[in-house]
Amino acid sequence: MPAMSTLRRFRYVGPAEIRERERDSPAGAVIDHVDDLRAWLATRAPGEEPTLTYVVTPDGRLRVAERRSEHVACAGGQDVLAAGELTLAEAGPLRVVELSNQSTGYCPALDCWRALAEALLRVGLPHPDGFTFACEFRRCPACAERNLVKDGWLECALCGAELPAAWNFDDSPGA
Numbered sequence: 288m289p290a291m292s293t294l295r296r297f298r299y300v301g302p303a304e305i306r307e308r309e310r311d312s313p314a315g316a317v318i319d320h321v322d323d324l325r326a327w328l329a330t331r332a333p334g335e336e337p338t339l340t341y342v343v344t345p346d347g348r349l350r351v352a353e354r355r356s357e358h359v360a361c362a363g364g365q366d367v368l369a370a371g372e373l374t375l376a377e378a379g380p381l382r383v384v385e386l387s388n389q390s391t392g393y394c395p396a397l398d399c400w401r402a403l404a405e406a407l408l409r410v411g412l413p414h415p416d417g418f419t420f421a422c423e424f425r426r427c428p429a430c431a432e433r434n435l436v437k438d439g440w441l442e443c444a445l446c447g448a449e450l451p452a453a454w455n456f457d458d459s460p461g462a
């Protein structure tokens with residue numbers, strides 16, 4: 288097991304009512320080996336999409352759930368080392384073809400890549416060398432809205448205030 292204590296933890300920063308609503312939802316499936324993923328995929332209903340919700344929990348383990356699942360449910364309410372979406376190849380050997388840190392529940396910084404890469408390496412799942420869709424999240428210092436920065440445009444979508452240049456969910460109160 289890698290030394291996870293050196294990795295940054297992200298706490299849930301989404302709406303409290305979603306966390307409350309998801310309190311009794313089943314956590315995501317723990318994937319310790321590529322065979323665990325195969326077994327989980329075999330239980331899915333036909334026609335489910337190839338994109339999944341994932342988190343890496345503080346113990347460094349990958350968990351997955353259907354894309355419609357909330358990240359906080361997938362994580363069983365825990366903090367995460369990484370969160371986002373992954374897309375599996377629809378044909379050929381089992382592998383990840385797209386990866387993102389897209390989670391408005393945790394708004395993880397881009398450096399969560401390290402925890403994800405370590406988890407995927409441990410599972411033995413081939414994957415791209417970086418995020419294929421990288422999200423820059425900022426919390427608005429004026430209205431506290433969570434923003435996904437698009438095209439480097441550092442302006443709050445809700446109130447128009449200027450957003451900081453760096454990821455800033457560490458220095459603001461949680462939801």
Ligand SMILES: [Zn+2]
Nearest residue numbers: 427430443446
């Ligand atoms: Zn704002």
